[in-house]
Amino acid sequence: MKPPLYVHIPYCLQKCGYCDFFSASAPCVPPEYVRAVARQLEHLARAFCVGGWKSVYIGGGTPSLLGAEDLEFLCESIKAAALNKEAPLDENCEWTIEMNPETVSRPLLEKAASCGINRLSVGIQCKNDKVLRAIGRRASERDIEKAAELIKNFWPHEWSADLIAGLPFQTKEDIERDIDFVERNGAKHVSLYSLTLEDGTPLKGAIDAGKIPYDEEAAEELWLDGRDLLEKRGFLQYEVSNFARPGFESIHNGAYWAQESYLGAGAGAAGTIYGKPTGWRYTNILDAAEYIKFWLEEAKGFTDLNAGRANQEASQDQEARGQDCSQGLNAGDGNCSQDKNCGGQPKGCTNLNAGGAKQEASQDQNVRAALAFPCQLEALDMATQEFEYIMTNLRTRRGASAAEYQARYGGDLAARLGCKEAARVQNAGEPKGFTGQNAAAARWIEKIERDGEVFYAMTREGLLFLNKFLEEL
Numbered sequence: 001m002k003p004p005l006y007v008h009i010p011y012c013l014q015k016c017g018y019c020d021f022f023s024a025s026a027p028c029v030p031p032e033y034v035r036a037v038a039r040q041l042e043h044l045a046r047a048f049c050v051g052g053w054k055s056v057y058i059g060g061g062t063p064s065l066l067g068a069e070d071l072e073f074l075c076e077s078i079k080a081a082a083l084n085k086e087a088p089l090d091e092n093c094e095w096t097i098e099m100n101p102e103t104v105s106r107p108l109l110e111k112a113a114s115c116g117i118n119r120l121s122v123g124i125q126c127k128n129d130k131v132l133r134a135i136g137r138r139a140s141e142r143d144i145e146k147a148a149e150l151i152k153n154f155w156p157h158e159w160s161a162d163l164i165a166g167l168p169f170q171t172k173e174d175i176e177r178d179i180d181f182v183e184r185n186g187a188k189h190v191s192l193y194s195l196t197l198e199d200g201t202p203l204k205g206a207i208d209a210g211k212i213p214y215d216e217e218a219a220e221e222l223w224l225d226g227r228d229l230l231e232k233r234g235f236l237q238y239e240v241s242n243f244a245r246p247g248f249e250s251i252h253n254g255a256y257w258a259q260e261s262y263l264g265a266g267a268g269a270a271g272t273i274y275g276k277p278t279g280w281r282y283t284n285i286l287d288a289a290e291y292i293k294f295w296l297e298e299a300k301g302f303t304d305l306n307a308g309r310a311n312q313e314a315s316q317d318q319e320a321r322g323q324d325c326s327q328g329l330n331a332g333d334g335n336c337s338q339d340k341n342c343g344g345q346p347k348g349c350t351n352l353n354a355g356g357a358k359q360e361a362s363q364d365q366n367v368r369a370a371l372a373f374p375c376q377l378e379a380l381d382m383a384t385q386e387f388e389y390i391m392t393n394l395r396t397r398r399g400a401s402a403a404e405y406q407a408r409y410g411g412d413l414a415a416r417l418g419c420k421e422a423a424r425v426q427n428a429g430e431p432k433g434f435t436g437q438n439a440a441a442a443r444w445i446e447k448i449e450r451d452g453e454v455f456y457a458m459t460r461e462g463l464l465f466l467n468k469f470l471e472e473l
């Protein structure tokens, strides 16, 4: 198995005024945190039979707070955890690290590149000091310019820019300047988010108290301006908030939207193992100190015990069926022996099951045994997984595949979405391809035939109403 991996680094120089992510203020990442992540990676790879990683995303927090040595240790640990020691990364492995402008440095860029990282995601948000101060960002315009300069000169791979539209004091000219700036500096991928005012954040408090002026409608307009401009410049909207030049879409995030099982390491990181009859989502403990304590001090017994228990259960079950691990369940066809990259896995490890067509009860037990570390564990029944499949796939302009939906959930996707193909809409200006049983589907869903396969996707306008559409499903 080669799942996508997310690694969370929950430390930031300071807390931004709008942020409610799990992160703590710290001047650097404690080295013991990185060692704890390495231990969890080792456990996950053994428990889930990870031959290699399909993609890796180191996010935060601020991963660029890692020193060059710790970054190298983390990258080596990610590779070392995979069971196929000769090829721990998929041939086309996309490996991203998030960086904040004020922490970008030449040594860090060079170290990241030498470790195999091939994509940066840089949190610019808005290059205007007045806006940056209002939202409590640490970086200044000058930091952002310096970071872009360093990336241009010392980063040999791609980079993606994070921008936020709808910030206090931000104007249409700011958005235009920011898009100009990232384009001029070579970004081929842009995430354009709209500001969400989260309860309990200082920014929301200040706006509610009238200390910072804020106009919600104007904010929405700004996002639309940004979207239009990005598209005009050749960045195609391939997901609600993501735009890329063709061929530069994020592979890692694409795996989430396509509902592939993935693993997460680090405090607060989540992983999801889709399966039948139950899928499992874990969110690692939201406390970095406890996380470190568990994985460095308490986990030894746990990992040995669980590896042993999982192996024992699985081998008993496999014995009964005359199988060994190399014939376990996997995402594709249920036959792990087909996965040549799985090499060297311990017997009895639990394969991640994307879509869960063939997962069985014993496998389910193994998954739970493998996840018996401090985390919040959520069972995903088939109805939940089915809804999530629709929700994530419809975020993308690629859409949801009718055949895949049928194979995973055994139903007719068009009917589920409320589409009724019999009454085709003829007018060119009308919604594409067909009308629907409900008004929302008729307006916002289009049918796309691609390479002989049928997909249902939100229209460009429909993407703006995705949440409303899902509420009515």
Ligand code: SF4
Residues within 6 Å of the ligand: 011, 012, 014, 015, 016, 019, 020, 021, 023, 060, 061, 062, 100, 123
């Ligand atoms: S840098 Fe990112 S994760 Fe850290 S506080 Fe700011 S928005 Fe949150």
